[in-house]
Amino acid sequence: MLTKRGRCLVVALGSLMALLVITGTASAVPTSQTLTESLTPAKQDKKKFGGVSLATVISTNFDNFATSQSPRQTVFTLPPDVRYATGNIPPCALSSIQNKPTALAQAACPQSITGGGSAEVNGGALKGVVTFFSGGPNTIYVHTDIGGALILDIIGTITPTTVAFTNIPNTPGNVLTKFDTVFNKRKTGKKTWYVQARCKKGKWSTTETTSFYSGETLSATATQKCKQKKSKKKK
Numbered sequence: 732m733l734t735k736r737g738r739c740l741v742v743a744l745g746s747l748m749a750l751l752v753i754t755g756t757a758s759a760v761p762t763s764q765t766l767t768e769s770l771t772p773a774k775q776d777k778k779k780f781g782g783v784s785l786a787t788v789i790s791t792n793f794d795n796f797a798t799s800q801s802p803r804q805t806v807f808t809l810p811p812d813v814r815y816a817t818g819n820i821p822p823c824a825l826s827s828i829q830n831k832p833t834a835l836a837q838a839a840c841p842q843s844i845t846g847g848g849s850a851e852v853n854g855g856a857l858k859g860v861v862t863f864f865s866g867g868p869n870t871i872y873v874h875t876d877i878g879g880a881l882i883l884d885i886i887g888t889i890t891p892t893t894v895a896f897t898n899i900p901n902t903p904g905n906v907l908t909k910f911d912t913v914f915n916k917r918k919t920g921k922k923t924w925y926v927q928a929r930c931k932k933g934k935w936s937t938t939e940t941t942s943f944y945s946g947e948t949l950s951a952t953a954t955q956k957c958k959q960k961k962s963k964k965k966k
Contacts, residue, residue: 766788822843933957
């Protein structure tokens with residue numbers, strides 16, 4: 732028969748073993764995601780589309796970077812009053828920029844650059860440069876250079892209602908946790924811009940959904956108020 736001290740020791744050992752099992756088998760997961768967007772200028776016509784710059788910040792938190800897995804795809808659902816128009820921007824061939832450091836990639840297709848910004852890995856442990864290139868009427872290339880050690884070329888597909896990035900590679904232990912980027916206000920035709928917007932309902936709301944190689948799915952929404960321009964009086 733176990734003494735009181737022996738029974739306490741067994742309970743303590745059992746609790747320790749349970750803790751070790753839980754710790755050893757738990758997998759790292761994304762815990763939250765946030766999205767912010769800013770279209771400038773926010774004052775736009777009610778009916779006609781006008782040119783804007785589009786600043787976006789998407790951040791993801793993980794419970795453990797060391798064993799975490801990357802986002803697999805991200806899809807942005809656009810408001811009906813925001814659209815892209817590639818227009819006369821010269822398309823860049825993916826082979827011209829693929830796996831090249833930022834300076835060489837930008838030099839290869841300077842007229843195809845539509846914006847850029849910064850990226851972070853593992854909560855800012857590593858930082859890099861992002862450059863957006865137009866790859867054609869419905870294609871965006873997101874060239875991400877993490878200090879020359881990791882270069883990713885993510886392909887985005889544009890439709891009238893979505894922008895989808897579906898070829899994000901899995902880099903376990905080194906996951907992209909933040910993109911802080913801007914699409915430039917750029918004229919692409921006589922009456923079109925690369926990103927254009929109108930203020931029909933007084934606000935713009937974009938939703939993004941990200942699925943991960945580890946099986947989780949997270950979503951976030953960004954909403955911005957817009958102001959309608961006064962209609963010009965007909966003479």
